[in-house]
Amino acid sequence: MKLSSYPLDGKYGKYGGRFVPEILMEAIAELEEAYVQARADPEFQRQLDYYLVEFVGRPTPLYYAENLTRKLGGAKIYLKREDLAHGGAHKINNTLGQALLAKRMGKTRVIAETGAGQHGVATAIACAVLGLKAIVFMGTDDCERQRLNVFRMKLLDAEVHPVESGSKTLKDAINEAFRDWVTKLESTYYLIGSTMGPHPYPMIVRDFQSVIGKEIKQQFTAATGRLPDALVACVGGGSNAMGTFYPFEDDTDVKLYGVEAAGEGIESGRHAATLAAGQEGIFHGMYTYIIQDQNGQIENTTSISAGLDYPGVGPEHSFLKTIKRAEYAYANDKEAVDAFLLLCKTEGILPALESSHAVAYAVKLAPQMRKDQSIVVTLSGRGDKDVETIAKYTGVQI
Amino acid sequence: MTAISEKFQKAKANGEGLLIGYITAGDPTPEQTPKIADALIRGGIDILELGLPFSDPIADGPTIQEASLRALNAGTTPLKVLDIAEQIKTEHNIPLVVMTYYNPVFRHGVDSFLSQAKVAGVDGFIVPDLPLEEAGDYRKAAKTQGLDTIFLATPATSNERLRKIVDASSGFLYLVSRFGVTGTQTSIADSTMQLIKHVQPFTADKVPLAVGFGISKPEHVQQVIAAGADATIVGSAFINIVKNNAQNLKTALQELQTSAMALKSATKL
Numbered sequence: 255m256k257l258s259s260y261p262l263d264g265k266y267g268k269y270g271g272r273f274v275p276e277i278l279m280e281a282i283a284e285l286e287e288a289y290v291q292a293r294a295d296p297e298f299q300r301q302l303d304y305y306l307v308e309f310v311g312r313p314t315p316l317y318y319a320e321n322l323t324r325k326l327g328g329a330k331i332y333l334k335r336e337d338l339a340h341g342g343a344h345k346i347n348n349t350l351g352q353a354l355l356a357k358r359m360g361k362t363r364v365i366a367e368t369g370a371g372q373h374g375v376a377t378a379i380a381c382a383v384l385g386l387k388a389i390v391f392m393g394t395d396d397c398e399r400q401r402l403n404v405f406r407m408k409l410l411d412a413e414v415h416p417v418e419s420g421s422k423t424l425k426d427a428i429n430e431a432f433r434d435w436v437t438k439l440e441s442t443y444y445l446i447g448s449t450m451g452p453h454p455y456p457m458i459v460r461d462f463q464s465v466i467g468k469e470i471k472q473q474f475t476a477a478t479g480r481l482p483d484a485l486v487a488c489v490g491g492g493s494n495a496m497g498t499f500y501p502f503e504d505d506t507d508v509k510l511y512g513v514e515a516a517g518e519g520i521e522s523g524r525h526a527a528t529l530a531a532g533q534e535g536i537f538h539g540m541y542t543y544i545i546q547d548q549n550g551q552i553e554n555t556t557s558i559s560a561g562l563d564y565p566g567v568g569p570e571h572s573f574l575k576t577i578k579r580a581e582y583a584y585a586n587d588k589e590a591v592d593a594f595l596l597l598c599k600t601e602g603i604l605p606a607l608e609s610s611h612a613v614a615y616a617v618k619l620a621p622q623m624r625k626d627q628s629i630v631v632t633l634s635g636r637g638d639k640d641v642e643t644i645a646k647y648t649g650v651q652i
Numbered sequence: 653m654t655a656i657s658e659k660f661q662k663a664k665a666n667g668e669g670l671l672i673g674y675i676t677a678g679d680p681t682p683e684q685t686p687k688i689a690d691a692l693i694r695g696g697i698d699i700l701e702l703g704l705p706f707s708d709p710i711a712d713g714p715t716i717q718e719a720s721l722r723a724l725n726a727g728t729t730p731l732k733v734l735d736i737a738e739q740i741k742t743e744h745n746i747p748l749v750v751m752t753y754y755n756p757v758f759r760h761g762v763d764s765f766l767s768q769a770k771v772a773g774v775d776g777f778i779v780p781d782l783p784l785e786e787a788g789d790y791r792k793a794a795k796t797q798g799l800d801t802i803f804l805a806t807p808a809t810s811n812e813r814l815r816k817i818v819d820a821s822s823g824f825l826y827l828v829s830r831f832g833v834t835g836t837q838t839s840i841a842d843s844t845m846q847l848i849k850h851v852q853p854f855t856a857d858k859v860p861l862a863v864g865f866g867i868s869k870p871e872h873v874q875q876v877i878a879a880g881a882d883a884t885i886v887g888s889a890f891i892n893i894v895k896n897n898a899q900n901l902k903t904a905l906q907e908l909q910t911s912a913m914a915l916k917s918a919t920k921l
Contacts, residue, residue, distance in 0.1 A: 273754060273781050275711045277806040277828060279813065419717050425708060432710045437832045439808060536755045536781070537708070549729045550759030551707040 257503040257579060264453035265541075266573035272452040274539045277436045286454040288359045293461065298358065305350050306465065309383060310340045314466075316473035316630070321600040329483065329623035331616055334470050334632045336494065337605065343635030344466060344494045345376035349445060351462035353380035356443035363438065365389045366445045367431045369396055369424030370560030371403025372635065373447030378412035388412035391431045393422040400560065403639070421554050424564055428538055448491025449568030452539030456496075456568050463497025470630050471501050478628070484509040484619065487632040488611040489582065490526065490562035492571045494634035499580060510580035512571060513615040515557035515608075519586055526555035528567040529575050529582040542569040558587040558643060559607035561635075585614035591647050593617055594637060606635035607643065655747040655775045656800050656823040659698055660860040660882060669877035669919035672862055673697035673912060674751065674887030676705055676719035677736050678728025680898060688894060689740045691905040695912025700740065701778065701885065704733045704752035711780040713835030715888040719895070730756045730765065734772040741773030749776040749802060749823065757790075766793040776800030776823040784813075784820055791820065802826050807847050814854050824860040824883060827851055829867065829876075836868040836888045845879045852880040870918035877919055886915055 260266045272282060292298040306312040315338065319331045336344035349366075356364055364386045368374030374390040381388035390407055394416045397404050407414050415434075420426035428451075435444045449456040449463070467485075474482050485502060487495035489512040502508045517525035525531065528543045535544040537552060545553045545565040557563045574580035585593070590607055593614035597605050605613055609632070616631045623629070637644075645652045653661075663670050673692040677685050689700055705723035709716060730752075737748055750769060757765045757779070766777070776799050782790060784803060794801045800823025805814055807830065818825055829844040848863060855861040863876045864885030873884045890908060897904035 271786050272783060273786055274783065275780050275806075276783055276804045276817070277711075277808050277831065279783050280808045280810060419714070420708065420721070429708050429710045433713075433833050436711075439831060533759070536753075536758050538710075539781075544755070546755070546759065548759070550756035551724065552755075 258500065260570065260573065261453060261457055266570045267576060269541050269569035269572040270453050270456060271541050272539060273536045273541065274452045275436065281439050282452055282454070289355060289454055289458050292355055292358055298354065302351055302354055306347070310346050310350065311338065312465065313469045313473070314338050316470060319601050322597065323620070325600055326617060326620040328620035328625065329627040329629050331620055332474065332482070332628060332630045333603070334466060334498070334630055336466060337603070337609070337633045337636035341376050341379050342638065343372050343376065343606065344463060344497065345373050345447065346379060347465050347497065348447065348459050348462045348493060349373070349376040349380035352445045352458065353384050353386055356386060356445065357384055359443065361441060361443035363387050363389065363442045364445050365391065365431050365434055365442055366447060367391050367424065367427040368447065369427065369563060371396070371400040371407065372561055374407050374412065374414070375403055375410065377445055378407045378410035381412065382410050389415060391415050391417050391427040391434070393417045393424060393426050395422040396424065396427070396560070423554070425552060448493040449496045449570060450491040450538060450540060450566055456540065456570055459493050460496040460500055460570060463493050464500040466494065466497040466632060467499060467501035470498065474630065481505055481508050482630045483623065483627040484511060484629045485632070486511045486513060486612045486616045486619065486629060488513050488562060488608050488634060489529070489567060489571060490515070490564050490608065491566065492568035494632050496568060496570055498632045499574070503579065510574065511615060511619065512580055512582045513611045514582060514584040515559055515562035515611055516584040516586040517556040517558070520584065524556035526557040526563050526565070527584040528565065529571060530584050537566050540566070540569045542572045543567050558590060558647065559611065561606070561608040562611065583615050585611040587647070589614040591644060594640070594644060603633070604637035604641070605633050606637045607640045609633045609635055610637070654798070654800055654823060656699065656749070659747050660824065663698065664882070668921070669881065670698040670883035671696065671873065671912070671916045671919050672699040672701055672883050672885040673890060674701040674703060674885060675890055676703040676716060676723050677733040678705055678723030678726055679719040679891065679894060680722050681726040682728050682732050682736060684901060685736045686739045686743070687901065687905060688908060690743065691908040692890065692912045693744050693746055695909040696916030697912050699747045699749065701749050701751050701887070702733060702737055704730055704750055704756060706753040706756060709753060711833055713833040713888065715836070715891050716834050719891045730760055731768070734768055734774070737769070737774050738772040747775045748773060749778055749800070750774050751778040751780070754779050754782045762789050763793045766797050766799060770797040770799060774799065776802055778802045778804070778826060780804060784816055787820070804828055805851060807831055807843070814851065818854050818858050821859050824862045825855050826885070827861055827863045827881070829863050829865045832865065834865055834888055836892065837866040840866065840872045840875050845875065848876065848879040848881050870914045873915050873918035874921070877921060884919070
């Protein structure tokens with residue numbers, strides 16, 4: 255069985271599935287049917303390609319980071335520049351795809367969850383350009399921490415619904431989006447932001463994000479005549495990593511590395527490294543690894559990067575870990591900040607703190623590899639949003 | 653025949669509906685739950701539904717969300733919920749079902765948890781985030797233990813699914829009255845009555861039909877039973893009484909008993 259043929263019957267091995275209240279089962283089946291039809295429709299693909307090229311600015315460059323490579327003295331490092339996509343992150347690949355699907359399904363109201371605000375902003379952008387109403391659920395703690403993104407969403411004509419329940423962060427925003435969805439199934443499309451949730455969401459998001467990996471393959475082969483030796487991407491819910499990995503899943507010579515957020519350190523218990531330190535469970539509609547206590551209650555996570563701060567992970571990552579097709583590592587807050595600063599100085603690029611986790615791992619990996627080998631690191635987003643956090647972390651007043 | 657089925661059969665013979673009372677186990681504390689259950693049982697509820705608190709209850713409205721948080725903060729664990737169930741069953745001969753999201757059961761181990769639940773005197777389970785397609789292990793374990801598996805049907809459920817859900821349900825079928833989450837409302841929509849009339853022929857002679865979500869007053873109970881339901885489920889209304897009398901348990905218990913009594917009378921048409 256080719257790995258790229260998963261999911262089979264909604265599952266990646268034993269992971270994935272549809273663990274949702276009965277009231278959503280028909281809506282999710284309707285979504286799957288609509289998506290499978292859209293995927294096979296050349297007109298849908300043409301529309302999506304049009305927006306990806308003309309609106310998002312794809313393809314994004316695959317940049318050879320010569321200075322960083324020289325400094326590390328090992329394998330060549332290439333950067334997939336998703337930070338240069340419209341909106342400043344890879345999130346737009348998915349929101350445009352799903353918003354087009356929502357429109358095709360005749361839905362008028364799009365709901366989304368957001369933690370740091372990046373998916374919320376990307377949803378607001380896609381809905382604005384396609385003429386859909388966007389409603390974004392966001393925990394009140396996150397609204398406070400990410401005031402600028404709240405305002406950005408409002409400028410883009412989205413409605414922001416602060417969520418007071420539970421821990422008032424991303425997982426609660428997702429809970430609230432599900433609760434809203436069941437009240438207005440007819441009109442509403444739930445636009446999930448990562449490769450998570452009940453089937454078919456992990457597949458839909460992966461497919462729309464796999465434009466990243468397809469371009470890497472094309473660009474790298476055009477430049478070198480072969481495939482890279484390793485791919486490195488950060489993993490929260492796991493969408494930029496799945497998008498990077500998926501087109502290479504069956505190229506078994508290409509090593510896949512996912513990098514989770516170790517926060518203040520795995521041993522501190524304050525982290526978001528789900529695959530490294532979580533256990534199997536059922537959460538947000540999927541069977542996957544989860545950060546939970548011994549009683550099956552979901553725990554809060556910690557990371558300097560809000561985009562990785564989630565107690566679950568996409569089920570396909572759990573599958574790739576279990577069958578050992580991908581390796582999952584982690585970087586802590588300090589390593590991520592060091593990598594952020596390093597990339598600023600050596601290459602003149604401010605990576606998002608999420609992506610900095612991937613850079614941090616590449617910094618460890620490159621010197622262990624030969625000089626004729628190559629690593630592609632996906633820079634999932636740009637770091638302008640993070641400069642305040644970096645200043646605070648490094649004790650600088652701005 | 654299970655204790656739940658027996659209860660329904662007796663009620664049918666008497667020409668009345670059943671009142672199922674839901675409370676979140678451990679709200680406000682594990683020690684108080686048996687007293688709260690006792691008040692509801694004295695008031696006349698026929699079946700007790702004990703909610704096992706979960707950190708992320710996506711099918712529940714604010715009332716049960718907050719009750720779950722209070723229970724978790726008071727140190728309620730899945731095994732403590734079974735202790736509470738056991739305590740209640742020692743004092744009362746009443747069918748008891750546990751409502752739980754799937755992860756706490758899964759984390760503990762499905763077979764082991766259901767077997768311990770059986771020992772504690774639990775009669776059945778409701779798992780709102782476990783649809784039929786994913787319920788294989790759970791149904792097998794429940795069958796082994798002789799526990800009823802109560803599945804949910806909703807206004808969004810097609811006839812085709814409804815048939816399968818009815819076939820997989822034992823004890824009763826839990827019909828969700830509306831597009832939404834749990835929580836009280838001022839009146840019952842006409843669409844709920846139509847829904848009951850639509851679903852009733854599917855359950856007739858197969859499994860009793862219980863209707864929940866948004867039912868909080870005697871007139872709601874009366875309407876729902878008159879429309880053809882075999883039982884109504886009341887939850888958030890009871891939890892609100894507990895919450896509003898947090899400083900005075902005695903008052904809460906009195907009010908719970910009075911409220912259950914009024915709701916129960918409404919099941920007798």
